[in-house]
Amino acid sequence: MIGGAFARAFEDYGELPHASQVVVVTNHVVAQLYVVQLVAALKARYQVVHIVKLPDGEEHKNWQTLNLIFDALLKHGCDRKTVLFALGGGVIGDMTGFAAACYMRGVPFVQVPTTLLAQVDSSVGGKTGINHPLGKNMIGAFYQPRLVVCDLATLDTLPERELSAGLAEVIKYGPIADMEFMAWQEASMDALRARDRTALAHAVRRSCEIKAWVVGQDERESGLRAILNFGHTFGHAIEAGMGYGVWLHGEAVGAGMVMAAELSLRMGLVDEKFVLRLRNLIQRAGLPVKAPVLDPSDNAGRYLELMRVDKKAESGEIRFVLIDGPGKAVLRSAPDALVREVIDACW
CATH class of the missing domain: 3.40.50.1970 (Rossmann fold)
Incomplete structure (x- = not known):
């Protein structure tokens, strides 16, 4: 809804639960x-x-x-x-x-x-x-x-940094499900960052439509819903490794999407042009595109250690949401050596 905050927020919602x-x-x-x-x-x-x-x-x-x-x-x-x-x-x-x-x-x-x-x-x-x-x-x-x-x-009233963090979750929907939405974001990024109400309304609506469609098919993340975690396996490692709150969730996801796209490239699923396109969009949103160093003595090892705790891991094997061609995501494992190469290339 658009207007003064909550002025008429609940007038049309007869389904609100009854309570004293x-x-x-x-x-x-x-x-x-x-x-x-x-x-x-x-x-x-x-x-x-x-x-x-x-x-x-x-x-x-x-x-x-x-x-x-x-x-x-x-x-x-x-x-x-x-x-x-x-x-x-x-x-x-x-x-x-x-x-x-x-x-x-x-x-x-x-x-x-x-x-x-x-x-x-x-x-x-x-x-x-x-x-x-x-x-x-x-x-x-x-x-x-x-x-x-x-x-x-x-x-x-949202701080600029928080707005950019939110844009990370908007951006993810394009590569995993809707490249037309990604193209719209590229054309509308300046308006989104300027808090244009029409642009924000479309971003919120389309993002919710895509998420609702995915969740409607897999509420408890036994399969398809995992694609919504594009960039999150690397991102969650950044948050835990840096200390919660040092990097905002969306900032970690932004860098995580770059890393996941780079891993997709090295596994032959996308081309370099797509990776650069996504990286540029993330950067235009005001988000970091380079990952932080979590351990100077063994940075990749620390990332791998943290990612093995990820909910998508199975028997200690890390499973990543990768882009299997623009607009389509897939959940796959990757050799540790290749993941190390990606981590080393992205900071």
Whole structure:
């Protein structure tokens, strides 16, 4: 929707769950900007609205922070009909969804994403969870929200770095599923970075359409859904190796997509022209295209160690989302020696 943040966000949603009380989970940064507007919109439907404010940042996506949500739910005597509203970016959405999946074995929740990354990716599809020091999103559940409400007005206050991070998740949809969308991004990147509402609306809509189509065929990532993780195997290693929050998720995915494309090239699946085209688009989005060094003594070895913890790994064998020709993705393993060559070539 377009307009003042949440001014009429829930007027047309008769399917909102009924409850005597709801809980808005947000962080301290987003709360200062939008919690008053959201609470005002919710009080037209719900008698009691509680607010839980969590610390901001990927480094807080852990058990300790998750327990703050459970503490509030128990303190306020919340029951199985209590609705949780996740107001924020991907971290808030993931943790709120996981809390909803666990509390009393499942209560309803609604995603209200306020970042581009969350609007085009993490709020859609039902993946919830927290990080572990040894791996990103390794503890969680598949649990679908009752509703996802995207208000483009919230992107007006998004820091430039966060906007670019969100564009990484927009970019990934082209190489894996829709090259026409990638061509549109190339033509529209300046407008997207300038926060043109029409361009952002199309980016959010088309990204959600592609993700919904994939998730509709493979909700629990037993096959096709894995293609949505293009760039994420390398990217998650960057996040864990650098320390959560040092690189934003989208920044790590941006560099990770370059590495995955380079691996696709070296496995004979795409040509160099495609890799350069994708690299240029990622760079134009304001994202890093060179990977960081995680260990000066054995950089490739450290990447391989972290990637073996990836959820797509099988029996210790790393499986990568590769581009099997533009617009088509495939999940494959690769020889460690070849992966080492890619890592060494991409920093």
